[in-house]
Amino acid sequence: MAEDTINIRSSELSDPMPDPTGPTQPGDLNDALIATDVWTDQMVADAGIPIVDIPMVSVGGGIGSFELVDHLRIAGMSTNQLRVLSNLDVPWQTYEYLTKVSQVPRKERLRSDSQSMPDNIWGFPSFAFREAWTDKTLDPIWNVCTEPILRDYYTPRAGHVFETMEREAHRISYFDMCVKGQVRMVRRRYGGGYFTILTPPQGAAATKRIAYRSTYVHISVGYPGVKFLPDLQAYRTAYDDYVRVVNAYEPHEHVYEELKRKPGLVMIRGGGIVASR
Template structure:
């Protein structure tokens, strides 16, 4: 996945009298802007051919491709509030219990620091992992890299391509089409960093890589928080929740966990690791909305393993979405047909990992891990506990818990992000069959062409002609398609065999470009 923001962004009206650089009503209401309109508002204009904003891993891999294809740093600007491209992603992995020492859910050759995919993460890690990749998935589980390995590798590549030279810190407010061609991308710089409140970047190409539009809180969680203003006992796994584990260190607690995906399995492993290593008495009740007890799928060729409530799959998507039959099926499909394909390959799932499977088996035998199937009807505080009413497979249930930890969906609607909402309202962008941004096979944001192009990659484009967009490899494929399209327009040099080989040797020797 590629992150630059994890919380919904809503437009805030300016406080006090208008100041130089403020967005006035005339600008906000118009879909097309002239240079004169910005001059009258006191917003300075900076020219640069290519602008990418978000600044997460999606921006990083796209810039990496363009730099390798010969685009100078002066022709690219990365507009971002992030200190590093992996900052937001690392936050999400850390709070969802995948710190740097643990393994991600990513393929060995999905290498954001290396567009060639060789040497892969497994190759770099050593001979033991070479055998793992050779024997997977029949004789061994899939290899996945450690989070820290990915971040350290990206940091090395960041300096090699001189990425910091292209970064401008701030928050992008909107993108509007320019009369005469191209686009204006409006940046709000950090307070005190510029003479005006806004800066306009005038460019021919724009790349949107804002990551997840926001956290998706289920209605019962939102209702509980609104009524009782309690953000400590009922939490989402993508929020900081270390206090939960720290409380369990001090006294026995009972935790209700909801969800059946990778985050739920990682949270369970953290709780049970603490239980084993510290001799804790933590009790776990695991609530599944749907219970999977066998292999399932629409046909014998599209089946996913399952048992004990979990649906098992090595990676976020079937491997054929990155280069096999399923990729071609989706690419050729349209409308309802494509939506159906996405529904078939979707659904919550988690990889098979022997360590936590053994833990859950032991928990079931010893009685401190119990499973319930159903949905939460209501929650309310009772003293220092949370009373939870559940409609379950065994009828209505009522229980009290020290904590409720929600490990369900991460993504809110794209309109929860103010820039994406503005693109839908003012830049000609539309939605695809599953409700995200509608892109073409070259990752161009359809409907926005204006003497230049707006591209988009990452989670906001899920549902387009290429599945797996919110994965490392998906971001690399998007970057390759965007770079190829820009090469056709004369912005970058073709990455033929000679140039590719030469650039790979520079990568191997860590030669700055």
Template sequence: MSVSSGDLTPELLHSSLWGDALVEAAGIPVYDMQLVTVGGGLGSFTLLDVLRIRGVATSAMRVLSTSDSPWQTWEYLTRVSQLPAHERIRSDSGARPDNIWGFPSYAVQEAWQDRSVRPLLQVLTEPVMADFYSPKAALVMRTVQREADRIGYWQMLAKGQVRMVRKRLGGGYFTILTPPAGSGPTKRVALRSRFVHLAVGYPGLKFLDDLQEFRQRQGERYRVVNAYEPHEHVYDQLSKRPGVVVVRGAGIVASRVLQRLIDDRERYGLRTQIVHLFRTYVTGSHGPHAFMRRKGGDGWAYQAFTMPKSAFGGQLKAQFRRATPERRARLASLVAGTTTPKLSGWQEQLRRARRGNWYHPVHAEVERIDLAPDGRLVTYTNSANSAPMQHVSDFIIDCTGLEADMPEHRVLDDLLRHGGARPNKAGRLQVGEHFEVLGAENGDGVLYASGAATAGNHFLAVDSFIGMQTAALDIADDLAGRGFCGGLGPVRSVSQWIRWAANRGPA
């Protein structure tokens, strides 16, 4: 390998601590930057937003990403999981990624834009007389774009694929970026910084073992799909001829997929049959204590948001901060789990579907997936309450979630192998109270993380709008103590909110 090739050498790949001369000898250009955030999604965006509000210049920070915008991945996942732009997401009115103050809320903004008091009345009467208010996906994306423009996000964006983050001899880190093909004379570039932030989201899709085995054995990618991958062809095929769909999962995504199937059937007069497999079937309110019981029924566990509201900023949040790792694991098992909001319109849809005998909920464990003689899919199930069954279908939609195991992500796996990071009780990155990755410190340099990779630590609701903002605020507080940015006292907070409201850049 030529020393001027600008690529990773065997010595770099196998060294956990890099000197400046070692990187330069590989022909990799080095650029200095005070802070680098890796990911380029809403986790990166919220940190940059908070730091810009605290007075950090755009020239001091870079976001490394393959995405063109901070909402790109989020928009893709919501769209393919049947939450297109015009639909409402599962989020609180005050949880605004573009607005750390949460005022005005989404409900107020929607009421103002639509010249309607309906959103305000819904917020005032939720959840007793109305469903919880939640914003439309389009409103979230539009407001995030406005804030990205305001803070100069595009000036901080550097496109490319991050390969790894390694400790630097003398303190700080090297972040290795592979720029888009044809964008430069070398294959890699290195950003040398004192601070690094990781907000890399989920490593990939999560398939149940039996579905994964079938897909690999049969080379099947068309009829057995994950709800988080493009599967519009399923609905398209069902619109052309009658078919049977097996839906697996009992969370918000499963409820949205069912709503799409029911909407299409009723709107276009289709004859789609739906078999819904529940691994755990909830028949009513459940929970270990009276004050921790969750509503449920017809197989579903109901909860307005991904976590109880107290996990975002109440008693549960305080308990998690004080708890030992063992107690955190116990608390998480009590309050987490698969849930969906109990929305009145969707509930009525399911009632009509059950009465029409074309929605069939089944409580059973899946043993295997195979092919019928006619080439259709056969799901073999077993239940303690009934004889083994076979469900023949044209499609299977897996709604069980996203994969978050760290070894599945190249950057996180490298951090565990070479960066000193260690997993917590939940198998995610172990972080401190300011979301610093424990074990990855290097001299005066600090590596932070937020989002799904930090689940199981002192804050429960990390994978949410408020969770990402909480992490950003805590990281900014730590950076302020290290002299990187200013504080956010009452005077500055008010002045910056006024600038936000007037759509003027931070000062």
């Protein structure tokens, strides 16, 4: 295991997780499928897994999937040619979670400038222009015209970014293309294309797995977890201390509550904008 990955505490692994779908539910992966990198249509059919044909599949459902779908929909691809397989409710869910735990609620401004606009591939009207129009003020326009000499770079409010993404998602019928579930694996298909195996929520399908047979697969799953420096990871692993040593992108409200109750000394490693918050 890499030194910068998060180890799960041994107590959490003491008992195996029960299978919520039950052992008798049909349409599951068998040994032949698991042991093979290239699948035939007959192999999937023999396992009892239903096959859904779709030209394009995106795995992840975050902002990366949203951007791909937005570009393809604008280019003219119809909703029945795209499917997004995800366990997220909305594309910005993970990003909004990270902003919240790092003390950037919706009313606060993000830490990066507004050169990228996830809701608008044309880049106009800009976040600054729309904020000026909504708030009836020229201050955002003056900001972008004088940055970075007289003013710092303009940054949009987090809530504004999420709201505009939601509006664009409804405009392109993004949620009509989403399928809820956990992607188990992606395998090449004999003869061309791919099989993407989805585990739907309990009770959502008659079988345990569903196979999406597509020509293209877009993998956009983001980062696997919060990264720690090797010495901090070694400390957490050795002393099982997940309370006093925390990452800014982890839930750590308990630190503030403890400091309110009993003032103490806090050591912050890092000197970026997250540390300054």
